[in-house]
Structures are given as C-alpha cells and as structure tokens.
Amino acid sequence: MKFSVFPWGRFPFDFLRSHGKALRVTVLLLLLALSGYIFYLDVVIREAFEGRKFALPARVYGRALEVYPGAKLTPVQLVEELRNIGYHEHPVPDEAGTYKHTLNGLEFTTREFVFGDGPQISQHLRIEFTGDMVSLLQERGSTAADLPLVRIEPPLIGGIYPGHNEDRALLRLDQVPKPLIDALISIEDRKFYTHWGIDPRGIARALYKTLTGQRIEGGSTITQQLVKNFFLTSERTLTRKGTEVLMAMLLELHYSKDEILETYLNEIFLGQDATRAIHGFGLASHFYFDRPLDRLELQELATLVGMVKGPAVYDPRKNPDFTLQRRNIVLQEMVKLEAITQAQFVEARQKPLGVIRRAPTGTSPYPAFLQFVHRQLQRDYREEDLRSEGLRIFTTLDPHIQRQAEEALKSRLADIERARRITSGTLEGAVVVSSTQTGEIQALVGGREARFAGYNRAIDAQRPIGSLAKPIVYLTALEEPGRYTLFTPLDDSALVLRQAGTSDWKPQNYDHEFHGQVPLRTALANSYNVSTARLGIELGVESILDKLPLYGIERQPPPFASSLLGAFELSPIEVAQLYQTFADSGFRTPLRAIREILAADGKPLQRYPLNVEPVAPAAPVYLLTTALQGVVSEGTAKSLNNWVPAEVKVAGKTGTTDDLRDSWFAGYSGDHVAVVWVGRDDNKPTGLTGASGAMTIWGEMMRNIRPEPLEPALPEDIELVNVDPVTGVRYIEDCASGVQMPFIKGSAPTEVSGCAFAAAGEPAVGDAAAVNVEVKPAVKQEPQKSWLQRIFD
Amino acid sequence: MERISSFFVAVLLLALAGCAGAPKQPTAALPMPGEPVPAETVVLPGGEVVEPGPMISANKAVIALLERARRDEAAGKREAAGAALERALRIEPRNAWLWHELARLRLTQGQYAQAITLARKSNSFAGRERRVQALNWKVIADARIAQGDSTGAEQALKVAAELERPVLE
Numbered sequence: 001m002k003f004s005v006f007p008w009g010r011f012p013f014d015f016l017r018s019h020g021k022a023l024r025v026t027v028l029l030l031l032l033a034l035s036g037y038i039f040y041l042d043v044v045i046r047e048a049f050e051g052r053k054f055a056l057p058a059r060v061y062g063r064a065l066e067v068y069p070g071a072k073l074t075p076v077q078l079v080e081e082l083r084n085i086g087y088h089e090h091p092v093p094d095e096a097g098t099y100k101h102t103l104n105g106l107e108f109t110t111r112e113f114v115f116g117d118g119p120q121i122s123q124h125l126r127i128e129f130t131g132d133m134v135s136l137l138q139e140r141g142s143t144a145a146d147l148p149l150v151r152i153e154p155p156l157i158g159g160i161y162p163g164h165n166e167d168r169a170l171l172r173l174d175q176v177p178k179p180l181i182d183a184l185i186s187i188e189d190r191k192f193y194t195h196w197g198i199d200p201r202g203i204a205r206a207l208y209k210t211l212t213g214q215r216i217e218g219g220s221t222i223t224q225q226l227v228k229n230f231f232l233t234s235e236r237t238l239t240r241k242g243t244e245v246l247m248a249m250l251l252e253l254h255y256s257k258d259e260i261l262e263t264y265l266n267e268i269f270l271g272q273d274a275t276r277a278i279h280g281f282g283l284a285s286h287f288y289f290d291r292p293l294d295r296l297e298l299q300e301l302a303t304l305v306g307m308v309k310g311p312a313v314y315d316p317r318k319n320p321d322f323t324l325q326r327r328n329i330v331l332q333e334m335v336k337l338e339a340i341t342q343a344q345f346v347e348a349r350q351k352p353l354g355v356i357r358r359a360p361t362g363t364s365p366y367p368a369f370l371q372f373v374h375r376q377l378q379r380d381y382r383e384e385d386l387r388s389e390g391l392r393i394f395t396t397l398d399p400h401i402q403r404q405a406e407e408a409l410k411s412r413l414a415d416i417e418r419a420r421r422i423t424s425g426t427l428e429g430a431v432v433v434s435s436t437q438t439g440e441i442q443a444l445v446g447g448r449e450a451r452f453a454g455y456n457r458a459i460d461a462q463r464p465i466g467s468l469a470k471p472i473v474y475l476t477a478l479e480e481p482g483r484y485t486l487f488t489p490l491d492d493s494a495l496v497l498r499q500a501g502t503s504d505w506k507p508q509n510y511d512h513e514f515h516g517q518v519p520l521r522t523a524l525a526n527s528y529n530v531s532t533a534r535l536g537i538e539l540g541v542e543s544i545l546d547k548l549p550l551y552g553i554e555r556q557p558p559p560f561a562s563s564l565l566g567a568f569e570l571s572p573i574e575v576a577q578l579y580q581t582f583a584d585s586g587f588r589t590p591l592r593a594i595r596e597i598l599a600a601d602g603k604p605l606q607r608y609p610l611n612v613e614p615v616a617p618a619a620p621v622y623l624l625t626t627a628l629q630g631v632v633s634e635g636t637a638k639s640l641n642n643w644v645p646a647e648v649k650v651a652g653k654t655g656t657t658d659d660l661r662d663s664w665f666a667g668y669s670g671d672h673v674a675v676v677w678v679g680r681d682d683n684k685p686t687g688l689t690g691a692s693g694a695m696t697i698w699g700e701m702m703r704n705i706r707p708e709p710l711e712p713a714l715p716e717d718i719e720l721v722n723v724d725p726v727t728g729v730r731y732i733e734d735c736a737s738g739v740q741m742p743f744i745k746g747s748a749p750t751e752v753s754g755c756a757f758a759a760a761g762e763p764a765v766g767d768a769a770a771v772n773v774e775v776k777p778a779v780k781q782e783p784q785k786s787w788l789q790r791i792f793d
Numbered sequence: 794m795e796r797i798s799s800f801f802v803a804v805l806l807l808a809l810a811g812c813a814g815a816p817k818q819p820t821a822a823l824p825m826p827g828e829p830v831p832a833e834t835v836v837l838p839g840g841e842v843v844e845p846g847p848m849i850s851a852n853k854a855v856i857a858l859l860e861r862a863r864r865d866e867a868a869g870k871r872e873a874a875g876a877a878l879e880r881a882l883r884i885e886p887r888n889a890w891l892w893h894e895l896a897r898l899r900l901t902q903g904q905y906a907q908a909i910t911l912a913r914k915s916n917s918f919a920g921r922e923r924r925v926q927a928l929n930w931k932v933i934a935d936a937r938i939a940q941g942d943s944t945g946a947e948q949a950l951k952v953a954a955e956l957e958r959p960v961l962e
Binding site: 066068069070116117148149435436437440585587595596604607609610611612613614618671713715 | 852853854856857858865872873875876877879880882883884886887895907910911913914917918920
C-alpha cells in the first residue's frame with residue numbers, strides 16, 4: 001500500500017487531539033495539497049484527452065466513380081465499387097449505403113458526401129446496363145428523372161497518422177457499427193450511460209479483494225479504462241487506482257458520454273505488431289480482418305470487443321480457442337440484454353473466427369500509392385499538419401485498374417516462376433498506369449505483395465532502362481523530316497566506337513548478328529542496337545540526351561553513346577512520365593496523384609490542376625507512335641497480341657538489359673499509359689527478356705482493363721501515302737500491295753512506282769498500323785537485303 | 794469550528810475550480826458548409842441545353858458538367874469551374890470543345906501560357922471543326938496580347954479570320 005500523498009500511517013493522532021490550532025493548520029494544508037493534486041490531475045487528463053481528440057489524421061480518398069449513361073462499366077464492377085466503400089445488399093435499399101440487384105441492373109442509395117465543389121446529398125438511384133455499358137440512370141420515385149450523371153462517394157484508401165509508433169484509423173462515433181457499441185456496453189460496462197465515471201460497487205469489490213490479499217483486479221468502467229489507456233503502465237497499486245478514479249470522475253465532468261465513448265473506441269489497446277501498438281477498433285479491424293470496421297459481421301465485432309479484456313491472452317492468432325470462447329461469451333451477454341435476437345446469436349456463434357493469418361502492415365490497401373501521395377504532400381505541407389489537421393486528400397487512384405495491375409503482376413510472376421523453374425518468390429516487379437490525356441496515376445504497384453508496405457519499386461527502384469530509351473533517339477531523327485522518314489535506311493553493320501579515355505565500345509544486337517541496311521521503322525520494331533547507336537551518333541549523343549528534361553526526366557545520363565541504348569537508370573514512374581509525352585502527341589503532362597485537398601471543414605485548400613506543356617511537335621511524335629505500333633504488330637512485342645486484340649493498336653517498346661537482369665515493357669493505348677518492370681531485388685539475372693517477362697504482365701493487365709484503341713489525332717502536317725510496308729516504295733493510290741503510311745508533308749517519296757507486287761485477289765491491307773509483314777509474299781520470297789536493290793530498281 | 798468549516802468551503806471551492814474549466818464544444822463531425830444541394834443531377838433550365846450552338850457532345854454527362862463549369866465561372870468560382878471541366882475531360886478526353894473551354898478559363902485566370910497550350914491541344918483534336926479552331930486562335934491572340942506579344946496576336950487573329958471565312962464547297 002503506497003499512498004505517498006496522504007501518509008496517514010505516519011500521522012501522530014494524539015497530537016491532533018491536544019493541539020486544536022495545529023489541527024486546523026494541518027487539515028488546511030492537507031486539503032490544499034489535495035485540491036492542488038486534483039488540479040494537477042485535471043490538467044494532465046484533459047491534456048491527454050484533448051491531445052487524442054484533436055489529432056485528426058489526413059484522410060486519403062481514391063477517385064470518385066462517375067456513372068452516366070454510356071459509361072464503360074459492368075454490374076460486377078459497380079457492385080465491387082459499392083462493396084469496397086462499405087455498401088450492403090438489402091432487399092429494400094432505401095437506406096444510404098445499401099443496394100440490391102434488379103433484372104438489368106441495380107438499385108442503390110448513395111451516402112451524402114462533401115466533395116471539393118460542395119456537399120452532395122444522398123440519392124435513391126436505379127441503374128441499368130446493356131452489355132458492359134450503363135444504359136439508364138434514374139432517380140427512384142420520380143418518373144421523369146433521367147439523370148445525366150452521378151458521382152459515387154470515393155473510397156477511403158488510407159490516412160496519414162500521428163507518429164509515436166502508433167497507427168490509427170480514427171472513427172467518428174457515427175461511423176461505428178451499433179452492434180459493436182452494444183457488445184462493448186454489454187460486456188464491459190452496463191451502466192456506462194448512467195454512472196459518473198466510476199462504479200462504486202465495483203471499486204468496493206476491488207478494494208476488498210485487494211485488502212484481503214486476493215488478486216488485485218479491475219472493476220473498471222469504460223471511463224476508467226480510457227484513463228488507464230492514456231497512461232499505460234503495468235503498475236497495479238492503490239495509488240494508481242485512486243488516481244484513476246479521480247481522473248475518471250474529472251473526465252465525466254468535462255466531457256459528454258459520447259465524447260468519452262468515441263475516444264475510448266479510438267484509444268483502447270487491442271494488440272501489438274512488433275514495435276507497433278494497435279490502438280482503437282478502427283485499426284484493429286484492419287489488423288485482424290483486413291477490412292474497415294463497417295464491413296465486419298456481428299461475430300467479428302464481438303471478437304474485437306472480447307479482446308478488450310486482454311489482447312495478449314485473447315490474441316486470435318496465438319490463442320484462437322480462448323478468443324472464440326470469449327467471443328461467444330460476448331454474444332451471450334448481448335442476447336441477455338436483448339441487443340441481438342436469439343436467431344442472430346445462434347447464427348453468429350456458429351461462425352469461425354475469420355481472422356486473417358497475416359496482418360497487413362497498415363490501414364491502406366494501397367501502401368505504394370499512398371507512399372507516393374505522401375511524398376508529393378510533403379513538398380507542400382508540414383508533416384505535423386498532415387498528421388493532425390484532418391485534411392481530406394482526393395487522389396487519382398482507380399481501385400479497379402489498381403486491382404487488375406496487382407493481380408496481373410502477382411499471377412504472371414508466379415506462372416513465370418513455375419514455367420521456368422525459377423525459385424518461387426525471387427522475381428519482383430512494379431507497375432505504373434496513368435491516363436493518357438490527363439496524366440493522372442490510376443494504379444501504382446510497388447511489388448508483388450501489393451498489400452504490404454515495403455520496398456516501393458515503382459518509385460524507388462532505379463534500373464537500367466535498356467531499349468526503352470530508343471524512342472528518344474528515333475524521335476530526334478524524325479524531327480528532321482528532310483533527313484529521316486519511317487523508311488529511311490539505317491546502317492546496321494558492325495560498329496567500333498573509339499572514345500578517348502574509355503575502352504572501345506562495340507555494341508551488339510540481341511541476336512548477335514548484323515542486319516546491313518534496315519528501314520528506320522524496322523530497326524525500332526526489332527530493337528536493333530547497332531543501327532540505333534549509329535543513328536544516335538550521327539544525330540549527336542549529347543543533343544539527344546539533352547532533350548530528356550523536356551520529357552520530364554530530371555536525371556542526366558552519362559554522355560556516352562551507350563546511354564542511347566539505355567545504359568542509364570530510371571524508376572518505373574520516370575519511364576511512365578517519358579512515355580506519357582509520346583502517348584499524348586508531344587504534350588507533356590506531369591504525372592499527378594492528387595487532385596485536390598480540402599481542410600477539415602470542407603473548404604478547398606489546394607487544387608492540383610491539369611497542366612500541359614508542348615515539348616515535341618505533334619507530327620514526329622505521330623510517326624514515332626506509328627513505329628511503336630509496329631513494334632507490337634510485327635516486332636519484338638508481337639506476342640502481345642495473345643493478350644490484347646490487334647484492333648487496340650497498342651504502341652509499345654520492350655526493354656531487356658545485360659544478362660537479362662531487367663525486363664521492361666512500356667506502352668500505351670488510347671486511354672492508358674502503362675509501364676511494367678520485372679527483375680530481382682539482388683539484381684541477379686532473371687532469364688527474362690522484355691517480351692517474355694514484363695510484356696506478358698502488361699498484356700494480362702490491359703486485357704482486363706479493356707483499353708480504348710489508340711488512334712492519335714492526325715496532325716495537319718502529316719499525309720498518308722500508299723507505300724510498300726517494308727521498303728517504303730510509293731505505289732499508285734489504289735495499289736493493294738501498299739499500305740497507308742504517315743509522312744510529314746514534303747518528306748514522302750515523290751517517285752511513284754507501278755503496282756508491281758499486287759497479287760490478284762489478295763485482300764487489300766487498309767490499315768497502316770495493322771500491317772503484318774508476313775502476309776506479303778514478295779517479302780517472304782526475297783532475302784532481306786534485297787529490298788535495297790528494289791529501291792534502286 | 795465556524796472558521797474550520799469556512800476553510801472547508803474555501804478548499805472545496807478551490808478543488809472544484811480545478812474542474813471548472815469550460816467544457817469544450819464537442820468536435821463536430823465534418824460541418825456541411827451551406828445548404829446541401831444535389832451536385833450531380835443538375836437538370837438544365839427547361840430541361841435542355843440553353844445555348845444554341847455547336848454540338849459539343851452527345852453525352853449528357855459532359856453537357857451537364859460543362860453547364861456546371863459555366864455556372865461556377867459566372868459565379869466567380871473559377872477553380873471549381875476548372876474542376877468541373879476536368880471531370881468532363883476525364884469522360885471525353887478527346888473533345889476539342891472541352892479543351893477549348895479549359896483554355897478560355899485559363900485565359901480568364903491569367904494563366905496565359907497554359908491558355909495557349911490548351912488552345913493548341915484543343916486544335917489537335919479539332920479535326921475539321923473550323924469553328925472551334927477559330928475560337929482557339931482567338932484565345933491564343935488574347936493570351937499573346939496579355940503577354941505583350943502584339944505581332945504574335947495579330948498573326949493568331951489572321952488565322953482565326955481565315956478559319957471563319959465560309960468555305961465554298
């Protein structure tokens with residue numbers, strides 16, 4: 001018994017009786033000390049309480065799904081979206097956050113939500129689909145209410161939380177499911193709403209047991225438990241108990257029951273994850289069930305409530321049997337108090353615990369994207385404001401596209417490892433997907449275990465980019481239409497480059513052969529190193545590399561010719577920035593992950609508007625895109641057509657580095673730019689080329705995203721000319737042997753040949769991008785070098 | 794004893810003073826500024842597009858967002874207008890009229906370089922729509938005047954006039 005403030009035991013009582021004045025002075029002093037102590041406790045407990053209450057983390061949202069007639073959306077996708085933001089299926093979906101299936105679609109009721117452009121009220125909606133498109137959107141209950149557009153509330157994808165090795169998923173009381181509160185009150189503190197902070201009978205019982213030498217035990221109210229949680233120590237003394245009682249009463253004096261309960265729900269200790277303490281039901285829900293609290297079922301809520309008594313003893317991962325028993329006791333108490341029905345009880349107690357085996361590392365399902373957002377924010381905001389001011393951050397993440405990216409990476413890497421007998425788990429990868437015209441990052445995957453925070457390869461892995469660098473060389477060439485067209489012959493014969501101070505450089509082709517004279521577009525399609533190196537040297541290595549900042553690449557590669565073949569390192573997101581400009585007709589749009597930021601009161605703080613910079617003339621970029629479409633239709637990425645249909649006319653480039661260490665694919669459709677990297681963290685060879693590794697992931701992902709075809713706007717100074725697809729020899733307009741190929745006006749061959757190779761009855765090839773060389777009999781028969789002779793025929 | 798009890802009273806008052814700090818207002822959830830209005834389901838006055846003119850889009854969602862942007866702009870809410878236009882552009886990223894609207898908005902916001910670039914971008918999607926091209930060149934002309942480039946502005950106006958001449962077929 002240590003009651004250091006009031007040392008009754010040492011007090012001489014007869015002294016009191018005989019000295020009246022001394023008594024009064026002493027009592028005065030004691031009472032002064034007591035009131036001082038209470039005052040001190042009051043300051044301490046209020047500081048602790050306010051500190052928790054007002055540290056509102058920044059909340060990060062994904063993009064809001066826009067639904068409108070004509071939108072490319074399936075019922076499955078919409079349900080996935082609704083469930084992801086916590087909607088429940090209900091036979092009468094009139095309450096906000098409920099939906100039901102109908103014959104051709106869904107009925108649902110949205111929640112109200114404050115967007116950057118103001119509040120949006122809850123709406124009762126009906127939606128119908130035809131195929132994979134929205135065909136009807138109506139407000140229920142009003143017949144003439146076809147709606148042009150509905151914006152669904154955005155998914156909450158994470159938060160930026162206070163430090164101290166503590167993580168929080170803070171909840172407002174109205175966000176907490178009622179059964180959880182019922183369960184908590186039933187098992188922990190039935191008189192919570194009526195007592196004034198303490199339960200005298202509980203305290204008396206505890207005191208009695210302590211004094212009689214039995215186990216020191218709780219009898220704590222919710223308020224007392226909260227106090228205990230603020231100053232977590234294992235110390236169990238009467239002093240502490242006394243302090244706790246006083247503080248609990250002080251708390252009740254200052255704050256309402258709801259405020260105390262809300263803080264309790266966010267504060268209570270519910271487990272330990274290495275150095276990270278799991279505080280609050282919001283975080284515990286993620287930690288044990290990998291779902292937000294509002295998506296837990298009754299028995300899962302009861303499990304969490306049961307753990308309050310002792311998170312170590314009732315740890316569902318370590319002691320599942322104890323936890324299950326405890327959960328069922330909680331459910332039983334709920335039935336007793338009629339918080340749930342007998343039927344609910346019977347159903348809930350039959351269910352397994354359902355706790356996920358491995359805890360996720362945070363509250364965000366998208367840790368890599370969140371990290372990128374956080375880094376962008378740190379440039380504009382102070383860290384403590386991000387963690388405490390309750391900012392609301394609206395980002396560009398599209399959970400549907402993100403999911404396709406994650407799943408493609410995970411499943412393809414596993415398939416590749418199996419098929420090639422590579423040790424399971426050694427391959428790693430990263431994916432970045434952005435929107436072609438707006439530069440918004442729609443998906444970002446930092447590794448195959450996308451759910452777990454860790455090394456974020458999408459933004460932190462710097463790897464040699466190999467042939468992904470070649471388009472820079474070709475674009476530079478095509479910007480000089482007087483010298484280069486898509487058919488200009490390039491020299492692919494052996495090259496030895498002597499530079500003072502370095503050893504000789506002898507670039508090789510991947511097939512270790514030289515190909516003589518090859519047309520420019522063929523050299524790019526087949527990714528020939530030697531002709532590209534010769535082209536780059538002719539154009540000037542430094543003048544090419546100096547253009548990188550234009551395309552948004554800050555890093556300056558070494559000024560060597562080998563840099564033209566990609567002997568310099570970039571991260572996947574930097575590569576995405578580079579290809580964004582090619583995809584967007586020479587306009588550079590900085591990749592964005594954040595649209596806007598609102599203050600806690602809903603006032604817009606900052607917008608990150610679309611910014612566009614013209615950095616390359618449209619016509620040469622158009623030619624480059626045609627050449628990159630050739631890479632897919634007839635070059636190194638030809639097998640991409642196993643995944644993405646040829647009609648999409650994807651433009652892309654494979655990249656493979658020395659000894660097959662890095663496998664890259666970068667490409668774009670009409671609506672998305674995407675980059676995939678595959679390699680090993682220890683940088684050892686993977687045995688994969690760009691086409692056998694990264695490209696297959698790109699293809700699998702894009703197939704599921706269902707991309708729009710790539711049809712760039714035809715620039716004014718481009719003309720389409722009917723030419724032989726291999727030689728570039730110009731044919732008369734209606735010659736079926738030729739294909740329409742773009743030339744910058746004035747650069748097309750002027751001399752028109754007859755229709756020499758037109759085989760009667762052969763179908764005309766009408767589309768430049770869909771050219772397939774192999775269907776040309778003339779090409780098949782002739783050895784490759786003879787095309788030169790034909791030019792000079 | 795009276796003095797003792799007054800001591801008690803004084804001390805009790807003191808003790809209570811400790812607890813007498815005015816309780817703070819509960820932290821409200823997120824206050825809703827202003828009257829909640831349906832943000833999305835704006836039916837245009839009279840149920841149709843007010844301004845007769847070119848076919849900007851066949852997509853009613855795009856038209857609704859464009860109307861919203863114009864209303865925001867008229868109310869002096871340019872940032873919000875920009876946000877509405879960007880929403881429309883996410884639906885139809887190759888719509889020359891939407892890019893033109895954004896260019897015009899940037900002009901009113903004093904972002905002249907952006908206005909010129911966006912007008913160019915609009916032109917890249919304009920195809921044979923001479924009317925939007927002419928309007929874009931006028932935006933470029935205005936932006937150049939604001940930048941102090943009167944020669945460039947004159948040239949832009951000439952292009953605009955050329956585009957506005959009726960084409961004889």
